[in-house]
Amino acid sequence: MYDTRRVEGLTANRLPVNRGITLVEVLVVIAIIGMLVALLLPAVQRAREAARRVGCQNNLRQLGLALHEYHDAHRKFPPGSINEWSWTARLLPRLEQNNLYGQFDFGTEPFEAPNSDKLAVVLPVLICPSDPYSDEIHVAESLDGIQFAHTNYLGSLDGAWSKGIFGFKRGIRVADVTDGTSQTLAVGERGVVSDGDDTYGWWTWGSGTTLSAVQNFGDGSYSTPGSIIHWWSYHPGGAQFLFVDSSVHFLSYSIDLDTFLGLGTKDGGDIVGSF
Numbered sequence: 001m002y003d004t005r006r007v008e009g010l011t012a013n014r015l016p017v018n019r020g021i022t023l024v025e026v027l028v029v030i031a032i033i034g035m036l037v038a039l040l041l042p043a044v045q046r047a048r049e050a051a052r053r054v055g056c057q058n059n060l061r062q063l064g065l066a067l068h069e070y071h072d073a074h075r076k077f078p079p080g081s082i083n084e085w086s087w088t089a090r091l092l093p094r095l096e097q098n099n100l101y102g103q104f105d106f107g108t109e110p111f112e113a114p115n116s117d118k119l120a121v122v123l124p125v126l127i128c129p130s131d132p133y134s135d136e137i138h139v140a141e142s143l144d145g146i147q148f149a150h151t152n153y154l155g156s157l158d159g160a161w162s163k164g165i166f167g168f169k170r171g172i173r174v175a176d177v178t179d180g181t182s183q184t185l186a187v188g189e190r191g192v193v194s195d196g197d198d199t200y201g202w203w204t205w206g207s208g209t210t211l212s213a214v215q216n217f218g219d220g221s222y223s224t225p226g227s228i229i230h231w232w233s234y235h236p237g238g239a240q241f242l243f244v245d246s247s248v249h250f251l252s253y254s255i256d257l258d259t260f261l262g263l264g265t266k267d268g269g270d271i272v273g274s275f
Contacts, residue, residue: 052129056240057248059125064246066094076171081206084109087155087166088203095125110204111143119204120147126203128152130234133192133222148202150192155210156185162212163265177266181245184266188241189233194222213264218253
């Protein structure tokens, strides 16, 4: 006869013991996952920024095409501001916004009814995907609470101290750009700035949609009031600019100041070279 107790004892000794996962093993796995996430997150963020930068470039290229279509039709670029309307508002039919353009009365100022009811329309082609504040609606208390949508793309001003392509109450011709269309800024980026009632950059208002190269070029932020008066962007290290020839270039904040000033003039006789 078999000794059943002995057989059962041998069988029991040979069976694997399911002891589960220890706390140390769980912590090791969590640590490995954390390291992988830490390594991958910057790459994901860079990929997202690269996609946003491409979207921003496409917006600027659309503006370039619209500007030249306007020039072909009127023999000049739109004025930077006339009757308080901006150059961007004049381009609406060439940005596939015919219906909105038809609802505006350009014979009156944008702040007057019925124009004032439609100034808060956010147009994706006028905002940079990298700017987290670009779709904010500004309420202008000094203008009876009229609401305004922003734009990140401000034109190069032709004024008393600057020689850009957007004049006050007058249009500039390509023939006036004697420094070369590939060497002259047309439009640059500026992030939305929170500064009380003076955020500017409202895409319908002419006086707030132009900047000058003489106001310098450097980093800015949403909460720094001085960031209103110069070009900058939420892209790391610089901003994108549309040139008069419709090319788009990313300019670094480290660009030589004289070179940048030369790019900001249409007829200054500057020799810019590479940038």
